[in-house]
Amino acid sequence: xxxxxxxxxxxxxxxxxxxxxxxxxxxxxxxxxTGGERGDILNPxxxxxxxxxxxxxxxxRHEMAAAxxxxxxxxxxxxxxDSGLPEGDPLPPLPPGCFGLEDxxxxxxxxxxxxxxxxxxxxxxxxxxxxxxxxxHVMCHKVSVAAFEGAADLExxxxxxxxxxxxxxxxxxxxxxxxxxxHRAIVESGGESPFAEWLEQRSDRPExxxxxxxxxxxxxEARDRALLAHATQIDPGGFFFRVPRQQQAELWPTExxxxxxxxxxxxxxxxxxxxxxxxxxxGTAPAPGSxx
Numbered sequence: 001x002x003x004x005x006x007x008x009x010x011x012x013x014x015x016x017x018x019x020x021x022x023x024x025x026x027x028x029x030x031x032x033x034t035g036g037e038r039g040d041i042l043n044p045x046x047x048x049x050x051x052x053x054x055x056x057x058x059x060x061r062h063e064m065a066a067a068x069x070x071x072x073x074x075x076x077x078x079x080x081x082d083s084g085l086p087e088g089d090p091l092p093p094l095p096p097g098c099f100g101l102e103d104x105x106x107x108x109x110x111x112x113x114x115x116x117x118x119x120x121x122x123x124x125x126x127x128x129x130x131x132x133x134x135x136x137h138v139m140c141h142k143v144s145v146a147a148f149e150g151a152a153d154l155e156x157x158x159x160x161x162x163x164x165x166x167x168x169x170x171x172x173x174x175x176x177x178x179x180x181x182x183h184r185a186i187v188e189s190g191g192e193s194p195f196a197e198w199l200e201q202r203s204d205r206p207e208x209x210x211x212x213x214x215x216x217x218x219x220x221e222a223r224d225r226a227l228l229a230h231a232t233q234i235d236p237g238g239f240f241f242r243v244p245r246q247q248q249a250e251l252w253p254t255e256x257x258x259x260x261x262x263x264x265x266x267x268x269x270x271x272x273x274x275x276x277x278x279x280x281x282x283g284t285a286p287a288p289g290s291x292x
Contacts, residue, residue: 001120005136006036007064011226019219022072038084066229100135108146116160127170172256194239212270217253
């Protein structure tokens, strides 16, 4: 089960890993905490599009359905309202009723219901900083951790059959090392790297620990189809696609994760999110109802 803040996050963080496990027969569910209603139009080709401007929420629902199909995953909306990305100094208050202002236990209860229904062995989400400090990403972390720790506790979250996931990972996302590799490749080929400013802005940010590297280059094509399905959010000429897919596969054929919680024995570094799990549940792949 991959828990994300907005539709499109599932396609930019761990998407090829999701597609890899689907191809291996693992049932994978993506949970979107919000509908992305307050997302800006980031694709210049759709700027001013009247259909998008009229009903961003509905457009993003259709985009998410297409992305889920591209990855082969199941999908659930958790039903909370996008907080938007506050900007300014000082930052403006978050809008009333948004996900970032929800009570953590109340929001976690909604995710616990999905966890108890789907019964994943592995969950993925964001680190305590949200991967980047978007209020919905930070809340997604809090809610995911609370659900992982509380899904087996009927006193904390009454209702349904208790279930204990076995491992929780944080998405490695855009590690500095990975971006530096792509940056050098573009510069050495004589191109203008879109990553120079990104690297400068994050020069003093400590790197997260990497505990698992999942080889999934053969599923980069599915990842890219899922990304492009989010047409309002992804510019087809943007930085996601500046390094050719084949070159990406040669330079960096993996996606990375940080192991946050584990109820099974495992040794890091791992090359499988189900390391230690397979011995507990049996077989070469988890039974239906399990997910990455």
